[in-house]
Amino acid sequence: MTICPGICDRVFEAIDKPIPGKVECELCGLKFCFQCSLSYHAPASCDIMRNWFKKCRDDSETANYISANTKDCPKCKVCIEKNGGCNHMSCFSCNHHFCWMCLGDWKTHENNYYECSKYRGQPQSQLETIQSRAREALKKYLHYFERWDNHQRSLKLEEQTRAKLLEKIEQNINAQNGTYIDWQYLEKAADSLAKVSSFLLNCIHY
Structure with missing residues (x-):
């Protein structure tokens, strides 16, 4: 048995096996999945839909954005977002000036304003790998979310x-x-x- 997730709270009972997937409520007109009560989602499984909606609700993508677009000040560890093209960063908390690329003191950069010529060792390489993966994961999520949202609007x-x-x-019928x-045929076309x-x-x- 399942309850309509719409505004009517009608109860449905499955009398045949296998358990049906799609249910269309005659009272409120809502179409939903009998097994999970979400909007009818064939061909996607219930687990896929639950995971997708969880991903849309939680803060995991916010965390991905922070990892992909921010770094910690090397002096006071405050999280800083890069919002321009220059690598010269100034911490709003402690006023420390550093390089976005290598996190080194800006005083040691001399005239390398836009490109960091310093060799970056393994720790920084690992950090950039993590940020690169987070950035790619965020891009992938936004790619599919935009298309999913567009289909919903449609x-x-x-x-x-x-x-x-x-x-x-x-x-037209009333006007004979x-x-x-x-x-x-117009109604059938809209349904299709x-x-x-x-x-x-x-x-x-x-």
């Missing part, structure tokens, strides 16, 4: 379009400009478009 717009089409069909059979968008939305997680 689904909402398609719902509005479908409602307008149904209203237009009703107006054809019957429902003459106009039902929504199914395609929903399928693409749930393929993003792969």
